[in-house]
Amino acid sequence: xxxxxxxYIRPRLWLEVFLWLNVAGLVPDIYLAHSMNQFRRPQEYLxxxxxxxxxPLLLIGLAGWLLWGRVxxxxxxxxLVGWAAILVGVLGLIFHLESRFFQELTLASLVYSAPFAAPxxxxxxxxxxxxNRRVDPDSEEWPRWVLLFALGGFVGNFVFxxxxxASNGFFHATEWIPVISSGLAVGFLLVPFLMxxxxxxxxxxxxxxxxxxxxxxxxxxxxxxxxxxxxANSLFGNLVSGAPVLAPLxxxxxxxxALLGLWVLWQHVPAEMGEQSERAITAxxxx
Amino acid sequence: xxxxxxxLAVLIGTALVVGGYLVNAYRPRSVTDQPSAALVRAxxxxxxxxxxxxxxxxxxxxxxxxxxxxxxxxxxxxxxxEQQGKEHHGFVISAxxxxxxxxxxxxxxxQQFLRSRHAAPAWASVMGDKDFTTEQVAFSEQFQPGGCxxxxxxxxxxxxxxxxxxxxxxxxxxxxPNVDGTIGxxxxxxxxxxxxxxxxxxxxTCGQCHLGPDxxxxxxxxxxxxxxxxxxxxxxxxxxxxxxxxxxxxxxxPTCATCHMSGINGMNVTHDPGERxxxxxxxxxxxxxxxxARGQAAMKDACRNCHTTPLIDRVYHDAESVVSSTIDKxxxxxxxIDGLRKDGLLNKPFDRxxxxxxxxxxxxxxxxxKHGAFMGGADxxxxxxxxxxxxxxxxxxxxxxxxxxxxxxx
Numbered sequence: 001x002x003x004x005x006x007x008y009i010r011p012r013l014w015l016e017v018f019l020w021l022n023v024a025g026l027v028p029d030i031y032l033a034h035s036m037n038q039f040r041r042p043q044e045y046l047x048x049x050x051x052x053x054x055x056p057l058l059l060i061g062l063a064g065w066l067l068w069g070r071v072x073x074x075x076x077x078x079x080l081v082g083w084a085a086i087l088v089g090v091l092g093l094i095f096h097l098e099s100r101f102f103q104e105l106t107l108a109s110l111v112y113s114a115p116f117a118a119p120x121x122x123x124x125x126x127x128x129x130x131x132n133r134r135v136d137p138d139s140e141e142w143p144r145w146v147l148l149f150a151l152g153g154f155v156g157n158f159v160f161x162x163x164x165x166a167s168n169g170f171f172h173a174t175e176w177i178p179v180i181s182s183g184l185a186v187g188f189l190l191v192p193f194l195m196x197x198x199x200x201x202x203x204x205x206x207x208x209x210x211x212x213x214x215x216x217x218x219x220x221x222x223x224x225x226x227x228x229x230x231x232a233n234s235l236f237g238n239l240v241s242g243a244p245v246l247a248p249l250x251x252x253x254x255x256x257x258a259l260l261g262l263w264v265l266w267q268h269v270p271a272e273m274g275e276q277s278e279r280a281i282t283a284x285x286x287x
Numbered sequence: 288x289x290x291x292x293x294x295l296a297v298l299i300g301t302a303l304v305v306g307g308y309l310v311n312a313y314r315p316r317s318v319t320d321q322p323s324a325a326l327v328r329a330x331x332x333x334x335x336x337x338x339x340x341x342x343x344x345x346x347x348x349x350x351x352x353x354x355x356x357x358x359x360x361x362x363x364x365x366x367x368x369e370q371q372g373k374e375h376h377g378f379v380i381s382a383x384x385x386x387x388x389x390x391x392x393x394x395x396x397x398q399q400f401l402r403s404r405h406a407a408p409a410w411a412s413v414m415g416d417k418d419f420t421t422e423q424v425a426f427s428e429q430f431q432p433g434g435c436x437x438x439x440x441x442x443x444x445x446x447x448x449x450x451x452x453x454x455x456x457x458x459x460x461x462x463x464p465n466v467d468g469t470i471g472x473x474x475x476x477x478x479x480x481x482x483x484x485x486x487x488x489x490x491x492t493c494g495q496c497h498l499g500p501d502x503x504x505x506x507x508x509x510x511x512x513x514x515x516x517x518x519x520x521x522x523x524x525x526x527x528x529x530x531x532x533x534x535x536x537x538x539x540x541p542t543c544a545t546c547h548m549s550g551i552n553g554m555n556v557t558h559d560p561g562e563r564x565x566x567x568x569x570x571x572x573x574x575x576x577x578x579x580a581r582g583q584a585a586m587k588d589a590c591r592n593c594h595t596t597p598l599i600d601r602v603y604h605d606a607e608s609v610v611s612s613t614i615d616k617x618x619x620x621x622x623x624i625d626g627l628r629k630d631g632l633l634n635k636p637f638d639r640x641x642x643x644x645x646x647x648x649x650x651x652x653x654x655x656x657k658h659g660a661f662m663g664g665a666d667x668x669x670x671x672x673x674x675x676x677x678x679x680x681x682x683x684x685x686x687x688x689x690x691x692x693x694x695x696x697x
Binding site: 036037099100107108109111112113114158162166167168169170171172176179180183184185186187188190191192194195196197198200201204205208230231232233237238240241242 | 289291292293295296297298299300301302303304307308310311313314318319320321323324327328330331332334335336338372374376377378379
């Protein structure tokens, strides 16, 4: 049997903490991103306000669950924030569709367009908030959902690192590192949805995920270093206009999500080839 | 542990990376093979914002030859030598471009321009030589004697800074000295983001400055057969042809640039519009230019692209007659004015009505008559030229007599 969700692992809580940190972490991220555009349109404040308002609500819900035993409060507030996040993400996607790429539909315009898929990060967080409340964390389904979101995160990392660094013409060869690494992550996280895997494979997956964390930290160093030596008069100016300093940390961020999913999934997977085949993870198994 | 899932994972990952690499490799080399990452980014990043902020600027650029040749925004906007760069959303740029930026690719053109009256003499004719370095003045004086080493025009003092800035300077800034040590701005004729040879070939481009009573070239051209044909057949011409490849097949009707600057039918392209001129027609008393014979021969070569030699010689003969008679008329009145100055009846410039009458005489009507004669503008030779020359001459003589009578009474 997998460890009970009320045990020391408490995957649901860990995921909740992860989601809270991500929603709160979007405050500086969205502030820097839309500062590039000098918040020219009022709607650009929408995700910022959401990111400011959501963490306290989630915190109240979490306190309700952990301190006062009010699970319903946690559930309702989480669903509320979750649906709002989905809305913010979809609206963001629509607003970003005004970018040049959708006028020209050329490769060049795709490279330099506003990242139209980026707002979907809100949607993903919203979906995860809802999933964490509706899916039993002791079930096999729960870690598979987590892994699916992690897979989506690495698909995003692959696309954005490819597009962002293409805008630089991959001037430094090191700019290929996140592309290669996230491509590998996508490959490894996709396989459990395509075929039967066992613990040995999950262990390799975990190692690949740790590699993503290292790539994220390395990317953060390079991006921050570029901003530190940038041409603007202030560091903030360079952070706004220079290489997106928080973007590489998404590798480490999604790594944590993937590791959580792998950890819980581990409980559902037989260790060896010889074990009961019915307990091996086969795709598709979501309900 | 089964090898199959690992193999599949690596295969998918590799396929993604190879796919990404191939998509990136599909991009034009001119975009990706740049000496700096900023120059790669500039191939699209600038337009992403400026398309929303100043659509026209991006659109004009996209229509330009620069865009067709993959010259991106930063290649022109990067600080040239001696220019102070400023940070602009992650780029270091020069917002105010000068000839210093253009010369990095068009040095020969810039050198031709420097020798012309469009360069230092244009600015000096309004503001004097105080804004130029000694070297710049000396350089210009080699090619345009007296054009640069001169005081500011007295009207700048009398009309004031506001009038000078919005009036005189707007045109004469074509030869303004820049803080980077260069002179002038190419965009005066080629416009900024269009950077167009076609725009520079339009009569209306030259006519931005070469119009009005002081130098009515645009009006004269419009009256001339050249201008009439251009109005009728402009849409049949190809104004975009590369200067060195231009022939009368593309421009069978001439504009100002065709005769004065173009490389039509194999002629030498020049950015010194005075290179094919033989007289200082703009001057108070016209004189031959230092390169009189060479200039006249070059212009006659240009004429021969469409006309026979006898016709060209007749036009020159008739025009030179007008020049000669205008010189005589102006000289006669100049003696009257000089006499008044000598006798202490005129002391300061533009102080008495007769000053303006005489200035109008040579600066408006004298010039107009001479330009009209060379450019085929009969009405400008007569009714905008010689008739007012005659009228003002009579009035000036009358005013002078009156001044002398008044002076004698005192």
